[in-house]
Amino acid sequence: MPARSSTRSAGRSSTGRSTAVEVFKFGGASLADAAAVRHAIDLILAPRPTRVVNVVSALAGVTDALLAIATAAREGDVKAVDVAVDRLHARHVAVGNEVLPNIRARTALQRELDEAFDELRMLAHGVASLRELTPRTRDFLVARGEQLSARIVVAGLVSRKAKAQYVEAAEIIQTDGVFGNAFPDLAATDRLVRARLRPLVRRKVIPVIPGFVGGGEGGALVTLGRGGSDLTATVLGRSLKAERITLWKDVPGLMTTDPRLVPTARIVPQLNVREAAELAYYGAKVLHPRALIPLTRVRVPVFVRPFADPEAPGTEISVRHTLQRYPVKALSIVRSQALITVTGNGMLGVPGIAARTFAALQQAGISVTLISQASSEHSICLCVPSERGRDAKIALERAFALELSRRELEGMDAQTGMATLAVVGLGMAGSPGIASRMFTSLSRAGVNIVAIAQGSSELNISVVIAERDAEAAARAVHDEFQLDKIGGGGVRRDDRLDVVLLGVGQIGRELLRMLPRSRRRVRPTVVGLIDRSGFVFEPDGLSPRQLASAVALKSAGKPLASLAHARKASASEAVQWIATHALARPVLVDVTADDTLPAIRKALAADMDIVLANKKPLSAPRAEVAALRALAKQHGARILHETTVGAGLPVMDSYAKLVETGDKVLRVEGCTSGTLGFLLTEIGKGRPFSDALRDAMARGYTEPDPRDDLSGMDVARKALILARLIGFDGDLTDVTVESLVPEAYRHMPVAKFKATLADQDKLWASRQAAAVKQGRALRYVLRATPRKVVVGLQAVPLSHPLAGLRGTDNQIVFTTKRYKEHPLVITGPGAGPAVTAAGVLNDILQLTPA
Ligand code: ADP
Numbered sequence: 001m002p003a004r005s006s007t008r009s010a011g012r013s014s015t016g017r018s019t020a021v022e023v024f025k026f027g028g029a030s031l032a033d034a035a036a037v038r039h040a041i042d043l044i045l046a047p048r049p050t051r052v053v054n055v056v057s058a059l060a061g062v063t064d065a066l067l068a069i070a071t072a073a074r075e076g077d078v079k080a081v082d083v084a085v086d087r088l089h090a091r092h093v094a095v096g097n098e099v100l101p102n103i104r105a106r107t108a109l110q111r112e113l114d115e116a117f118d119e120l121r122m123l124a125h126g127v128a129s130l131r132e133l134t135p136r137t138r139d140f141l142v143a144r145g146e147q148l149s150a151r152i153v154v155a156g157l158v159s160r161k162a163k164a165q166y167v168e169a170a171e172i173i174q175t176d177g178v179f180g181n182a183f184p185d186l187a188a189t190d191r192l193v194r195a196r197l198r199p200l201v202r203r204k205v206i207p208v209i210p211g212f213v214g215g216g217e218g219g220a221l222v223t224l225g226r227g228g229s230d231l232t233a234t235v236l237g238r239s240l241k242a243e244r245i246t247l248w249k250d251v252p253g254l255m256t257t258d259p260r261l262v263p264t265a266r267i268v269p270q271l272n273v274r275e276a277a278e279l280a281y282y283g284a285k286v287l288h289p290r291a292l293i294p295l296t297r298v299r300v301p302v303f304v305r306p307f308a309d310p311e312a313p314g315t316e317i318s319v320r321h322t323l324q325r326y327p328v329k330a331l332s333i334v335r336s337q338a339l340i341t342v343t344g345n346g347m348l349g350v351p352g353i354a355a356r357t358f359a360a361l362q363q364a365g366i367s368v369t370l371i372s373q374a375s376s377e378h379s380i381c382l383c384v385p386s387e388r389g390r391d392a393k394i395a396l397e398r399a400f401a402l403e404l405s406r407r408e409l410e411g412m413d414a415q416t417g418m419a420t421l422a423v424v425g426l427g428m429a430g431s432p433g434i435a436s437r438m439f440t441s442l443s444r445a446g447v448n449i450v451a452i453a454q455g456s457s458e459l460n461i462s463v464v465i466a467e468r469d470a471e472a473a474a475r476a477v478h479d480e481f482q483l484d485k486i487g488g489g490g491v492r493r494d495d496r497l498d499v500v501l502l503g504v505g506q507i508g509r510e511l512l513r514m515l516p517r518s519r520r521r522v523r524p525t526v527v528g529l530i531d532r533s534g535f536v537f538e539p540d541g542l543s544p545r546q547l548a549s550a551v552a553l554k555s556a557g558k559p560l561a562s563l564a565h566a567r568k569a570s571a572s573e574a575v576q577w578i579a580t581h582a583l584a585r586p587v588l589v590d591v592t593a594d595d596t597l598p599a600i601r602k603a604l605a606a607d608m609d610i611v612l613a614n615k616k617p618l619s620a621p622r623a624e625v626a627a628l629r630a631l632a633k634q635h636g637a638r639i640l641h642e643t644t645v646g647a648g649l650p651v652m653d654s655y656a657k658l659v660e661t662g663d664k665v666l667r668v669e670g671c672t673s674g675t676l677g678f679l680l681t682e683i684g685k686g687r688p689f690s691d692a693l694r695d696a697m698a699r700g701y702t703e704p705d706p707r708d709d710l711s712g713m714d715v716a717r718k719a720l721i722l723a724r725l726i727g728f729d730g731d732l733t734d735v736t737v738e739s740l741v742p743e744a745y746r747h748m749p750v751a752k753f754k755a756t757l758a759d760q761d762k763l764w765a766s767r768q769a770a771a772v773k774q775g776r777a778l779r780y781v782l783r784a785t786p787r788k789v790v791v792g793l794q795a796v797p798l799s800h801p802l803a804g805l806r807g808t809d810n811q812i813v814f815t816t817k818r819y820k821e822h823p824l825v826i827t828g829p830g831a832g833p834a835v836t837a838a839g840v841l842n843d844i845l846q847l848t849p850a
C-alpha cells in the first residue's frame with residue numbers, strides 16, 4: 001500500500017526524504033497580537049528540509065475571555081455577554097486586518113469572523129435564557145478561540161502565497177469524549193491522521209490545526225483541558241511520527257521552576273521525557289499534565305523554545321539522561337489546593353482503600369494532585385483543587401458511607417489554602433538523602449510540611465504546605481539543589497571564575513601556562529577552549545591533563561576538534577552551548593584575530609564578561625560596537641581590552657585613570673607595532689630591509705603573511721580603538737592609512753612576496769638615507785584626535801621620544817589638558833605572546849573579587 005510506505009519513510013530522519021515532518025505549536029501567551037501572528041507565519045515559512053504541521057492556541061487571553069462569557073451567560077447577564085463578545089470580535093478583526101495586506105483577503109476573513117461571533121452571541125443568549133450551561137455547550141463555546149486564531153494564521157499564510165489549509169481538529173483527533181478534559185484515542189487518531197492529514201502534507205500543503213480541541217461522541221466538539229494545545233501537538237507528532245515537536249512559548253525553555261515564582265529559575269537544557277512528564281503531571285504550568293503520554297511508546301523529541309528568540313535552543317525533552325550531576329532537575333508548585341484527610345482505625349490493613357478513594361474521585365471528575373498514605377498511621381491524605389474540595393469530601397463520604405456508619409473511619413477533613421511542591425529528577429532514586437535535604441531546607445526557611453508523598457516512580461517527592469509559604473518554599477528548595485546553576489551563564493559566586501578561552505594560539509597557550517600560577521583567592525578555572533574547528537568544555541573545569549593535551553595538539557598545528565571529547569562547532573555555536581550550563585562569573589577571553597562579534601554577542605547575552613586581546617571586535621563599524629556596548633550594559637557585563645593596544649602596557653588603564661580624575665585627553669600618538677618597530681630600528685642600524693624582515697619573521701614577530709603588518713592595518717585598528725576612546729566617531733574606513741607594501745606587491749601569493757623581498761631593499765635604503773640626512777629616525781606612527789586619525793611612516797626628530805624606541809618596544813603618548821607641555825608617555829614591550837598573555841591575565845584578575 002503506497003500510503004503506508006510513505007508514512008513510514010516520514011519517520012526516518014536519516015533518509016532526508018522530503019516527507020519528513022515536524023510539528024510546531026504556537027502557544028497562546030506568544031500569540032498576543034498581529035505582530036506575533038506575523039512572526040509565527042515567518043517561522044512557519046522559514047526554509048527547512050522538513051514539512052511543518054502547525055497547531056495554534058487561541059490568541060492570548062481569549063480562552064479566559066470565552067470562559068467568562070460562558071459564566072456570564074449562565075448567570076443570565078446578557079449585557080456582560082454582549083460587551084465581552086463585541087470586544088473579542090473587534091480584537092480578532094483588528095488582528096486579522098493588521099496581518100492581511102489586501103482588502104479582499106481582509107473582507108473574506110472578516111466574513112468568517114462575523115459569522116463565528118454571531119453564532120457565539122446566539123449561543124450565549126440561549127444559555128442566558130435557560131440559565132443552564134452544559135459541559136457540552138461550554139466546550140463548544142470555548143473551542144472557538146483556537147478555531148479563530150487558526151483561521152487568521154491560515155489567511156496570513158495564504159496572503160503570503162503559501163499553500164496553507166485549515167484542518168478541523170475534531171476530524172483528526174478522536175477522543176474519549178470527556179467534556180472539558182478529553183483525552184485522545186491514540187489508535188483512532190493515528191488512523192484519522194493517516195487518512196486525512198498525511199495526504200495534505202504529501203501534497204506540500206501547510207496544515208494549520210486548532211489546538212485544545214478534539215472530537216467526542218457523535219461528532220461533538222470537546223476540549224482537552226487547559227493548556228490542551230500542547231497535547232494536540234504531541235498527539236499529532238506521534239501519529240505523524242514526526243522528527244520533532246516544537247512548542248513555541250513565552251519562556252526561554254522549560255525552566256527549573258516557574259520563573260515568576262523564583263527569579264533565579266534557569267533553563268534546563270535537556271530533560272528526560274519521564275522527568276518532564278512528571279513535572280507536567282505535578283502541575284508545572286509550562287506543559288499540559290498529560291501532554292507527554294502520547295509519546296510513551298512513539299519517541300519523538302519535544303523542544304520547548306522561546307517564540308521571541310527562535311535561534312535559542314530552549315529545552316530538549318527526549319529519552320536521553322543528561323545533567324546527571326543534578327539528582328533534582330526541577331520543581332513545581334501548585335497553589336489553591338485542598339488537603340483531604342481520611343482517618344480511622346478501619347484503614348489499618350484494609351486493602352483497596354486508596355484505590356476506592358481514587359475511583360470515587362475519578363467518578364466525580366476530580367483530579368487528584370497528590371496522594372499520601374502513611375503505612376504506619378491510619379490515614380490517607382490527598383490534594384485536590386480548592387474549588388473541588390467540598391465535592392471531593394462529599395464523594396468520599398458517599399463512597400465510604402458504610403465504614404463511616406460503623407465508625408471504622410473517623411471522618412473526612414478538608415483543609416483549603418494549601419499548595420503542593422514537587423521536586424523531580426531521574427537521579428533521585430540513586431541518591432540517598434534527597435528527601436532529607438529537601439525537608440531540612442524547608443524547615444530552615446520556616447516552612448511547615450503538612451504532608452509528604454513519594455511518587456511510586458521514585459522520580460519525585462511532593463510535599464503539602466500552606467499556600468502562603470509557597471514562594472519561600474520554592475526558593476529554599478531551588479537553592480538547596482543549586483538549580484540556579486543548571487543552565488544559563490551568569491551565576492555570581494564569590495569563589496569561582498570560569499574562563500572560556502577563544503583561541504588557543506601562542507597567546508592562548510601562554511595564558512594557559514600562566515593561569516594556574518595566579519595568586520588570588522579566586523583562581524580562574526578554564527572550563528572551555530574554542531578554536532575554529534570546535535570546542536572542548538567541562539562545566540567543572542578542564543583537568544590539567546585535558547588542558548595539557550589540548551596545548552600539545554595545538555602546538556602541533558592540529559585542530560581542537562580532533563581531541564577525544566571535542567565537538568565541532570563555530571565559535572558562536574560553542575559559546576551558545578556553553579552558556580546553557582552552570583558557570584560562575586563566566587568570562588569569554590578572545591585571543592584570536594578573527595571576526596568574533598557573533599560569539600561575543602552570544603556571550604554577553606548569557607551574562608558573560610569579556611576580555612579581548614583581539615582588536616577586531618572593537619574596531620568593527622561603530623554601530624556594531626555601540627550595540628555591543630549597549631548589550632554589555634543591559635547584562636551588567638564588562639568588556640576589558642587592555643591588550644588590544646600595547647600588549648601588556650597599561651594603556652587603557654592609564655587612560656581610565658586620567659578620565660576618572662577629571663582630565664581630558666586631547667590627542668594620542670604612538671608607535672604600537674612591535675613588528676614595525678623592530679623592522680625600522682634594524683633598518684636604522686643599516687640592515688637591508690629584506691634581511692631585517694626575515695629576521696622578524698624568524699623571531700615570530702610577524703603575522704604568517706608579513707604584509708598584514710606592513711599594510712598598517714593592525715596599527716590602524718589600534719589607532720581607531722584609541723581614537724574612539726577620546727570621542728572619534730568614525731570607522732576604520734575613516735582612518736588614513738599608509739601601507740608599506742608597494743602596490744605591485746599587494747596581491748601576489750605570500751611565497752612569491754617572501755621570495756622577492758630583496759627587490760625592495762633599494763627603496764628602503766634611500767628612505768633611510770634621507771631620514772639620516774635630516775637628523776631624523778623612521779617610525780611608523782599613529783596620531784589620533786577626536787576628529788582625525790592618521791597612521792603612517794614618519795621621520796621623527798632624534799630629540800622626539802619616539803626616536804628613542806628600540807626593538808619591539810611600544811610607546812603611547814597622551815596629550816591631555818593637564819599633561820599639555822609634557823605629555824604622559826608610556827613605553828615598554830608591546831608585543832609577544834608572554835607580555836600579551838600577562839596583560840590578558842591581568843584583565844581576567846580584574847574581574848575576580850580581590
Ligand atoms: P503556552 O503559551 O504554550 O500555552 P503556557 O503559558 O502554558 O504556554 O506555559 C508557559 C508558562 O508556564 C510561563 O509563562 C511560565 O510562567 C509558566 N511556567 C511554570 N513552570 C514553568 C517552568 N518550569 N518552566 C517554564 N515555564 C514555567
Ligand code: ASP
Pocket residue numbers: 027028057058063064145211212225226227228229230
Ligand atoms: N487556549 C487554551 C488554554 O488557554 C489551550 C492552550 O492554550 O493550550 O488553556
Ligand code: MG
Pocket residue numbers: 027028226227228230285286288
Ligand atoms: Mg499552555
